[in-house]
Amino acid sequence: MLNLSGKNALVTGIANNRSIAWGIAQQLHKAGANLGITYLPDERGKMEKKVAELVEPLNPSLFLPCNVQNDEQIQSTFETIRDQWGRLDILIHCLAFANKDDLSGGFSQTSRAGFNLALEVSTYSLAQLSGAAKPLMTEGGSIITLTYLGGVRAIPNYNVMGVAKAGLEASVRYLAAELGPQNIRVNAISAGPIRTLASSAVGGILDMIHHVEQVAPLRRTVTQQEVGNTAAFLSSDLASGITGQVLYVDAGYEIMGM
Numbered sequence: 325m326l327n328l329s330g331k332n333a334l335v336t337g338i339a340n341n342r343s344i345a346w347g348i349a350q351q352l353h354k355a356g357a358n359l360g361i362t363y364l365p366d367e368r369g370k371m372e373k374k375v376a377e378l379v380e381p382l383n384p385s386l387f388l389p390c391n392v393q394n395d396e397q398i399q400s401t402f403e404t405i406r407d408q409w410g411r412l413d414i415l416i417h418c419l420a421f422a423n424k425d426d427l428s429g430g431f432s433q434t435s436r437a438g439f440n441l442a443l444e445v446s447t448y449s450l451a452q453l454s455g456a457a458k459p460l461m462t463e464g465g466s467i468i469t470l471t472y473l474g475g476v477r478a479i480p481n482y483n484v485m486g487v488a489k490a491g492l493e494a495s496v497r498y499l500a501a502e503l504g505p506q507n508i509r510v511n512a513i514s515a516g517p518i519r520t521l522a523s524s525a526v527g528g529i530l531d532m533i534h535h536v537e538q539v540a541p542l543r544r545t546v547t548q549q550e551v552g553n554t555a556a557f558l559s560s561d562l563a564s565g566i567t568g569q570v571l572y573v574d575a576g577y578e579i580m581g582m
């Protein structure tokens with residue numbers, strides 16, 4: 325049975341009730357995990373308030389600001405985990421960012437600054453958070469990130485984010501190889517397109533969803549809950565033999581040639 329009771333899980337990337345991370349947090353909670361939630365702080369504290377209200381029913385025992393571009397916030401997040409939990413078992417990396425201008429038109433027009441920003445937030449952050457989590461995963465662990473098919477195929481408008489996801493999937497393999505001897509597993513879930521704040525920045529996202537609904541074997545796209553269920557499975561001992569993998573939760577779209 326899927327049972328995460330006694331496990332400490334840090335979930336990043338909740339912005340609102342459409343966030344994939346919200347679907348994941350709900351399923352981890354249902355399976356009995358003790359949750360820590362991070363949010364991206366803004367100057368007026370709007371995000372803090374919004375996310376705090378949303379996650380309240382899940383009774384997180386930690387609720388912390390963590391902008392992955394801010395080394396001090398990352399350090400303080402993991403120090404708090406060490407001091408209050410003593411041990412971390414599950415890390416959910418469910419965040420990405422690119423400038424909207426870089427998510428339409430030609431990839432060759434991506435600016436240096438836009439490229440660096442997308443790769444720093446969306447790709448480097450996995451290595452950085454995993455490095456901070458490593459000393460706290462003293463009884464093994466499971467690290468899960470979110471990727472998209474645009475990392476292995478050219479998807480219209482996905483552009484720099486496709487390059488970021490290709491780097492993210494390679495990072496999963498390198499981290500799995502490094503952390504495996506410590507019984508820390510590292511995997512990615514490649515989700516089908518879902519309407520969220522981040523995906524709405526990608527040009528033509530609704531057309532992408534419509535296309536998947538017509539072509540995918542299951543004739544639909546997926547829900548945050550389905551991604552959450554897979555994340556709960558990968559977090560659990562039921563997945564103890566799986567590491568370094570990219571698991572498609574996309575209603576089967578990835579297998580189709582036409």
Ligand SMILES: NC(=O)c1ccc[n+]([C@@H]2O[C@H](COP(=O)([O-])OP(=O)(O)OC[C@H]3O[C@@H](n4cnc5c(N)ncnc54)[C@H](O)[C@@H]3O)[C@@H](O)[C@H]2O)c1
Pocket residue numbers: 336337338339340342343344345363364390391392393418419420421445470471472473514515516517518519520521522523
């Ligand atoms: N929605 C989709 O169709 C889809 C498909 C496959 C993969 N994904 C991936 O799923 C993940 C979650 O995205 P989502 O679709 O749920 O959208 P979302 O907008 O709900 O989540 C993105 C999150 O990234 C956070 N974030 C951005 N910059 C940050 C920073 N500097 N520091 C910390 N957090 C930061 C935001 O606060 C937000 O919570 C992303 O990696 C995305 O690429 C999404």
